[in-house]
Amino acid sequence: MAITGYLAEFSLAEMFQFLEQGCKTGLLNICALTGSGVEGQKNHYIWFNQGRIVAAASSLNQQGLVTMIGQRGWLGDRAASRLSQTCTIGTPMGLCLKAQGALTAEQLKLLFYSQVMRQVCALFELGDGWFQFDPKVPLPAAEMTGLSAPATEVTLAGLRALKDWSALADKLPDSTSALISIIDGKPQLRLNQVEWQVWEFTSGSVSLSAIANQLRLPVEKIQQVAFRLVVSALAEEIPLIAEPISLTPETEPAELSVAPTEASAVSQSFLQNLVGFLRGKV
Amino acid sequence: MEIMRLVVTGPVGAGKSTFIRSVSEIEVVDTDRRATDETLMLKKRTTVAFDFGRLQFGPEMALHLYGTPGQSRFDFMWDILIRKAHAYILLVAAHRPHEFRSARRILGFMKQRSQIPMIIGLTHTDCPGAWDAENIAIALGYLDANRCPPIITVNPNQSASVAEAVIALVQHSMQGCLV
């Protein structure tokens, strides 16, 4: 089933987390809405294989990678397409050209960096856009270097460079919330210094504002770092209770004051009666 | 009186109030009767911040339903509600991916404080743009199907559908730690 929506509702960071965690394969099409009319629309295509980003392009003409190679003067368009004729169908073009000695491993890395890391990271700046993920689209061998990156690694890089966070304002963990680690041990992803500092607090009990105090950083900054840790699937937001609990008859709602402090078990016959009663209403 | 308490939680607009309204039948209590806890309860009903519904299905048996407060602030009220509850259902509007993060936040809060049985009810599955259950599970962070709570579809506007959802929740908790 294709998934469609607007980035203002489901941000690119959330989408990448979803695609990585769901080990999704397919094509993510992002149509940036920068102005009005057709001129204000610009398409971006990102291909995923098992939750990893394998290629990106601004068109579906399958010429993006060849053009990039040509621009760097490594191989003419004609030569590249002639060599690629001999590739086994489905083999990433980059790997095929490398096998034929036309490109080096280092060149493939540079290509992947410009094609995926640079282009995709820039998309985090988009204020709004329409997106569609189609899991039925086959992988584009002609656009693939053969390298890939976990979607969340790209998210981390994209969000680190992000200047304007206003589009994500209501997605950020609350300053009264804590973070709790959801991985075993330490993150495999390379974190920067402030991310490590915040990571040290992922015990589920220290609020982001308290972390900000300890690190002497603005709380907004800590919320942004916390969001990065959350969308890269390292930590989860745990809301803390705003006020201290003091159970007085005034504060406790009347419905509940009749109830015991802890839920006591209900009997099997009660449950059977209840289910029987509800079945009558179905 | 034997009472089972269920909490209905979820982001704003998920359908909590509608859900509780569809299943409860709060009768007018004869005020001449001696002031039981229950009459007190009904008088104060309008002053409290959360939805409350009741379903009496036997002389000594009742189901109480509590809806968590609308705002995303997690105050002491939430804590009281979950500590006294036997089970809860998290309602998630399937067509509003905007709210998935807020649903996750609620889950984080609940899981931290309570181990009671829970299920997830997808509402608004009849609306355009609704995500399917498998994808919503991923978006909520349930990556291992074996460790995912039961996910059902429910339309809070239909009392039969709500009755089925409550049955699913009750049956799920029967398999759990209640008895």
Ligand SMILES: Nc1nc2c(ncn2[C@@H]2O[C@H](COP(=O)(O)OP(=O)(O)O)[C@@H](O)[C@H]2O)c(=O)[nH]1
């Ligand atoms: N079409 C449709 N509307 C629903 C469904 N569930 C809830 N609604 C509507 O969504 C709106 C919000 O529901 P409400 O119970 O107030 O949500 P609450 O904020 O969680 O208490 C109401 O207009 C409901 O009738 C559903 O499954 N389908």
Ligand SMILES: [Mg+2]
């Ligand atoms: Mg409500």
